[in-house]
Amino acid sequence: MAVTTGKGQTMWGGRFAATPSxxxxxxxxxxxxxxxxxAEDIAGSRAHADMLAEMGxxxxxxxDAIQGGLDKIVEExxxxxxxxxxxxxxxxxxxxxxxxxxxxxxxxxxxxxRSRNDQVVTDFRLWTRGALDxxxxxxxxxQGALVKRADENTDTVxxxxxxxxxxxxxxxxxxxxxxxxxxxxxxSRLLGCAERLNECPLGAAALAGTGFPIDRDMTAEALxxxxxxxxxxxxxxARDFAxxxxxxxxxxxxxxxxxxxxxxxxxxxxxxxxxLTDAWSTGSSIMPQKRNPDAAxxxxxxxxxxxxxxxxxxxAVKALPLAYAKDLQDDKRLTFEAFDTYxxxxxxxxxxxxxxxxxxxxxxAAAAKGFSTATDxxxxxxxxxxxxxxTAHHVTGELVAxxxxxxxxxxxxxxxxxxxxxxxxxxxxxDVLTVxxxxxxxxxxxxxxxxxVAEQVAQWKQRLRLE
Numbered sequence: 189m190a191v192t193t194g195k196g197q198t199m200w201g202g203r204f205a206a207t208p209s210x211x212x213x214x215x216x217x218x219x220x221x222x223x224x225x226x227a228e229d230i231a232g233s234r235a236h237a238d239m240l241a242e243m244g245x246x247x248x249x250x251x252d253a254i255q256g257g258l259d260k261i262v263e264e265x266x267x268x269x270x271x272x273x274x275x276x277x278x279x280x281x282x283x284x285x286x287x288x289x290x291x292x293x294x295x296x297x298x299x300x301x302r303s304r305n306d307q308v309v310t311d312f313r314l315w316t317r318g319a320l321d322x323x324x325x326x327x328x329x330x331q332g333a334l335v336k337r338a339d340e341n342t343d344t345v346x347x348x349x350x351x352x353x354x355x356x357x358x359x360x361x362x363x364x365x366x367x368x369x370x371x372x373x374x375x376s377r378l379l380g381c382a383e384r385l386n387e388c389p390l391g392a393a394a395l396a397g398t399g400f401p402i403d404r405d406m407t408a409e410a411l412x413x414x415x416x417x418x419x420x421x422x423x424x425x426a427r428d429f430a431x432x433x434x435x436x437x438x439x440x441x442x443x444x445x446x447x448x449x450x451x452x453x454x455x456x457x458x459x460x461x462x463x464l465t466d467a468w469s470t471g472s473s474i475m476p477q478k479r480n481p482d483a484a485x486x487x488x489x490x491x492x493x494x495x496x497x498x499x500x501x502x503x504a505v506k507a508l509p510l511a512y513a514k515d516l517q518d519d520k521r522l523t524f525e526a527f528d529t530y531x532x533x534x535x536x537x538x539x540x541x542x543x544x545x546x547x548x549x550x551x552x553a554a555a556a557k558g559f560s561t562a563t564d565x566x567x568x569x570x571x572x573x574x575x576x577x578x579t580a581h582h583v584t585g586e587l588v589a590x591x592x593x594x595x596x597x598x599x600x601x602x603x604x605x606x607x608x609x610x611x612x613x614x615x616x617x618x619d620v621l622t623v624x625x626x627x628x629x630x631x632x633x634x635x636x637x638x639x640x641v642a643e644q645v646a647q648w649k650q651r652l653r654l655e
Contacts, residue, residue, distance in 0.1 A: 219272060221521045222279045226265055228314040229283055230258050232307060232390060235410035237298055239403050245301065250294040257291040258283075280307055301402050303394035305424040305512045310390040312520060314411065316433055319527040320382040326534045327375045327440070328652060331368045333541040335648040338364040342645065343638040345623045346461065346551035347560060354558030357623040360546060362636040365644050367447050374440035381436055385429035388413035392423035395511035425511040427501070430523045434498035437530045438491075444533050445491035448484035451540060455481050460550040465543045468536070483540060487533045497526040555623040559588050559598055564620045564629065573612050583610045 234255060241251035261283060264270035276282045281304075288295035338361035348358035388408035391398065397420040404416035417423035454461035464481055472478035501522045504515050562584050569580035586609045591598050594605075599621040606613040619625060630636045634644075649655045 218278045218517050218520070219274050219276065219282060221524065223272060224524060225311040225315050226279050226283065228311040229279055230262060231314065231411060232310045233283065233298060234258060235407045236302055236390060238410065239406045240300055242406065243401055243403055245400055245402070246297045250297050253291045253294040254287065254298055257287045257295065260290055261286055280304055301391070301393065301398040301400040305394050306389045306392040309424055310388060310411070313385050313389065313429060316385060316430060316523060317382055320378050320433060323437070323527065323530060324375050324378050326531060327371050330534055330538045330541065331371050331648070332652050332654055333538050334364045334368045335645055335652065335654060337541060338641065339645045341546065342641040344546065344548045344551060345555045345627050347555040347558065354560050356563055357555040357560050357626040358636040359627050359638055359641050360551065361641040361645065365641065365648070367443065368648060370443040374436065374443060377436040377439065381429065381432045384432065386414045387417045388415070389417050389423035391416060392420035395421055395424050421511045425508070427505050427516060427519050430519055431498070431501055431505065434494070434501055434523060434526050437526050438495045438498045441491035441494040441530055441533060444537050445488045447537060448487040451484040451544070452481050461547055461554070463545045463547070464540060465545070467543065468540045483536045487537060490529050490533050494526050494529055497522045552623060556597065559591065560623060561598055561621045561626050562588055564626045565598060565617065568617055568620050569610065572616065
């Protein structure tokens with residue numbers, strides 16, 4: 189069935205003698221997806237009708253009727269009585285057809301100087317702008333949770349890793365704030381995307397603009413855009429705003445996935461650094477002892493899904509000539525799913541971070557293993573004995589080998605053991621060979637010492653307005 193008017197004609201079908209096939213109707217329909225843009229579609233129609241009336245293109249009476257009809261549609265959408273009709277293809281035609289049913293002939297004047305091409309992408313930009321705002325707010329919420337837990341653990345010592353091998357002691361607060369920094373870059377990318385997409389396509393019409401004396405600045409301002417888009421071909425065909433949004437979401441989801449992987453490791457019996465609450469764990473159908481970090485594992489998988497959605501959108505637009513092609517119809521589905529998935533992931537991660545129970549004693553014990561204070565020993569040899577660092581590195585390596593042979597840590601070597609490798613070593617060296625001393629000694633800007641972490645926490649609280 190084609191899109192029909194009250195007179196039995198299709199809204200676009202004057203050229204056609206027959207209606208589309210059922211399969212054509214199925215592949216062409218997008219209502220199940222784009223009905224989410226109903227509010228944006230009505231906002232765009234309101235602004236367009238007001239502008240048409242202001243410019244004398246339609247009468248004030250027609251505009252009043254249009255605005256009143258749109259009020260009724262808003263109420264129907266709110267109370268669930270709006271009669272969605274899938275045969276009308278999309279939300280835009282559904283709103284227009286319902287408006288005609290409600291107010292009659294004036295509804296037919298609404299589409300003057302407008303095409304579905306500029307109408308759809310205006311709605312899409314409005315929706316994406318709102319989704320970006322929500323994502324940025326959710327990121328800030330996760331940052332707040334990380335900062336709070338960092339504040340509780342400024343001096344909790346844990347092993348820092350490279351290659352997933354024990355490297356040097358760090359503080360848990362420092363580790364958590366690393367993710368707050370990543371998330372801030374995610375927020376910045378989303379903000380930049382929101383700023384760049386904030387241009388209004390409305391008035392570009394199908395692709396070439398219109399001969400009606402419209403005021404595109406008026407509609408842009410009414411819809412909160414910074415300006416109208418400068419080129420009508422670009423206005424209706426550009427989807428780089430959605431590509432950029434999904435690229436930024438892909439990076440942001442990767443950061444969530446990295447943190448999720450840490451949670452999976454930390455909550456394992458082998459690490460024993462933390463335990464998730466029951467709210468963020470699941471069990472096994474056969475092994476009653478299991479506590480599985482499924483929320484974290486699912487975030488890892490969904491990060492790949494978001495990247496796949498970005499790649500799909502990139503593939504859809506990469507070879508399209510100007511201006512519009514129906515390939516672009518799927519841009520909403522891909523973008524909606526990417527934002528929905530990211531929103532779910534960041535909410536889940538926030539819940540896990542807020543409630544996870546850390547195990548400082550286990551972290552401290554792990555930090556003391558693997559000769560994690562070896563660099564502190566080398567630094568002491570440089571600082572106190574004046575050895576070149578490469579020499580100090582070699583001496584420390586010999587001492588590590590000696591400790592390894594004796595199955596003990598560096599701090600368990602005797603002074604005589606050490607002096608057998610480097611005669612000038614004194615017992616003062618033992619002061620730097622604890623994990624607490626190691627972490628506390630790292631006082632350079634951005635380093636892991638509790639004093640630096642506390643400073644960073646204070647700055648984050650101010651930035652996020654947590655106090």
